[in-house]
Amino acid sequence: KQWLLRSSSGEEFYGRYCVMATGTLSSVNQPKFAGLDKYQGDWYVTGRWPHDGVDFSGKNVGIIGTGSSAVQAIPVIAKEAKHLTVFQRTANYSIPAKNRPLGSNEVDDIKKRYAEIRKEARESRAGIASMKPGSNSAMSVSEIERHNEYQRRWDEGGTGFTAAYSDIGTDDTANFTAAEFVRDKIRETVNNSVTAELLAPTNTIGCKRLCADTDYYETYNRVNVTLLDVNVDPIKGLVKEGVQTENNVYEFDIVIFAIGFDAMTGALLSMNIKGKEGLQLRDIWSDGPQSYLGLSMAGFPNLFTITGPGSPSVLSNMMTSIEQHVEWIRDCLSYMEAGGFREIEPKPSAEERWMSHVEEIAANTLRYTCNSWYVGANIPGKKRIFMPYAGGIPPYREKCDQVAASGYDGFNIS
Ligand SMILES: Cc1cc2nc3c(=O)[nH]c(=O)nc-3n(C[C@H](O)[C@H](O)[C@H](O)COP(=O)(O)OP(=O)(O)OC[C@H]3O[C@@H](n4cnc5c(N)ncnc54)[C@H](O)[C@@H]3O)c2cc1C
Structure with a gap:
């Protein structure tokens, strides 16, 4: 039994094992706005940026979206x-x-300490050596102390900001203090108070992926x-001249979709993966992704996913998580070959238990x-399910190591 990979040109490749290293943020959300085909200017998608760049000089530009890329x-x-118009749905x-x-x-210093830094990254919750999570609850310290710590992390820069206190990600009151600090920064930075209020997010900080910028609010x-x-x-769609909203038409030479x-699932589901007895991954995942450890799926023997749903993946530094998966899969394949085994596949019960744990x-x-x-x-129509494992890298790695050490507990091997 082998995997058959058929390319769009009809070429066929066979392999006993198949490792999907197809990325978690590689499948772009293509713009589906009405009238896009009628728009006469140029348009680009941030996730598919032209390698030779885009010349914006003297151009009227519109950008839709205000997430990390925007x-x-x-x-x-x-x-x-010449002018940039930003269409915002949710402030970030x-x-x-x-x-x-x-x-x-x-x-020189970093290069000398590579081994130490990589070890620290592997042992840290998010796989980032330089991120030092605070161990106190935000409300256990005084307002002044809290403010100073937020200011210190703001000055240091980067997404370690929300790691200042242990409960920013779990407690509404703690979260509010961090959110309000950032909102105050926006109000201080942006001169026009109406624009500042529009830019000040009202949701939970860190709930959507935290952005990192250079002069975003100043812009x-x-x-x-x-x-x-x-x-x-609201945007109705595109017209010949640019973007049409309910009340206006905005003329643009260039429109950028930063949407x-x-x-996590887009790249895998776009490939028409068929497992045992013609099982389609698309059907199995129609109610959300199911995976044992984010590494392997019941019904799809000898198929592995790097940073798949159900693993720390996008909640961690990806390099750390990718390496952990690659090493785990390498060891698994060595075990299979050394033992003369041909097939490994998770038990549905192990997969179910793991996904319940991920959810919990x-x-x-x-x-x-x-x-x-x-x-x-x-993504309209996508089943709502929390896809990555939020428990952090150390307990996840421990679980993966235990599974391997026990002779692949939770898997059927033959
Ligand atoms: C804008 C942006 C910023 C990011 N910033 C960070 C960051 O700061 N830190 C971090 O850790 N991560 C970040 N990421 C996440 C990033 O995806 C990973 O860090 C890293 O690129 C993952 O590597 P990968 O090899 O798993 O996937 P990718 O680099 O996405 O590579 C996947 C490859 O698979 C190919 N592929 C997919 N489907 C098919 C198919 N059907 N057939 C053939 N080939 C296919 C793709 O073309 C691509 O070459 C960011 C992602 C984006 C989009």
């Missing part, structure tokens, strides 16, 4: 374009990225940037409560 694209485009929290060139001493002080709220004036990805862990976090791509809410 937050990073907007300041850069605004510097070049963004922390200064503080990207900068590294000094040669820093580079709204430029005279060539306009922010529009599509909740007030995200069909995360997620349900204890605030991330579970909002519409984000973690739950597939950005």
Whole structure:
């Protein structure tokens, strides 16, 4: 028994094992706006950016979306374009990225400590060595102390901001203090108070993926940037000249769609994967993805997924999680070959238990409560289910190691 891979040109490849390293954020959410075919300007999708760049100079540009990609694209485009109009549906929290060139001493120091840094990353909750999570509850410290800690993390930059206290991700009151700090920063930064309020998110901080930016909020002080709220004036579609909303037509030379990805399952489901007895992954996952450890699915023997749904994946530094999966799969294949086995497949009961555990862990976090791509809410019709494992890398790694050490508990091997 082998896997058969058939390419679109009809070429066929056979292999006893198949490893899906197809990415969690590789399947772009293609724009499906009415009238796109009638629009006469140029348009681009951030997730499929032309490798030779886009010239915005002297152009009227519209950008739809204010997630991670837009937050990073907007300041850069605004510097070049004649005018940039931003269509916002949901305001997002963004922390200064503080990207900068590294000094040669820093580079030398990091290179000397590679092994130590990688070990720290492997043992940390999110797979990031430099992220130092606070162990106190946000409400257990004074308001001044809390403010100073948020300020310190804001100055340091990066998404470690929400790791300041142990309960920002689980307790509404703690979360509010971090959210309000960022909202105050937005109000301080953005000169126009109406624009500032529009940019100030009202949802839970860290519920959607936290953004990191360079001068995102500052960009709204430029005279060539306009922010529009599509909740007030929804987009109807595109017309010959540009974007049509309920009340207006906005003329653009270029429209950019920064509307995200069909995360975690998009690439896998686009491949028409058929398992035992013609089982279609698309059918099995119609009620949301099911997987044992995010590594393997019942009904699909000898098929492995790197950073699949049910593993820490997008809630961690991906390199750390990818390496852990690659090493686990390598060891599994060595075990199979050494033992003369031909087939490995998770037991449906083990898969069910694991997915219930994934759900239970997620349900204890605030991330579970909002519409984000973690739950597939950005893709119309996608079943709402919290896809990544929210328990952190160390307990997940321990579980994977235990499974391997026990001779692959939860799997049928023959
Ligand atoms: C804008 C953006 C920012 C990100 N920032 C970070 C970050 O700061 N830190 C972090 O850890 N992660 C980040 N990520 C997540 C990122 O996806 C991973 O870090 C990393 O790219 C994952 O590597 P991968 O090899 O698993 O997947 P990818 O790099 O996505 O590679 C998947 C490959 O599979 C190919 N593929 C997919 N389907 C098929 C098919 N049917 N046939 C043939 N080939 C196929 C794709 O073309 C691609 O080459 C970011 C992602 C995006 C989109």
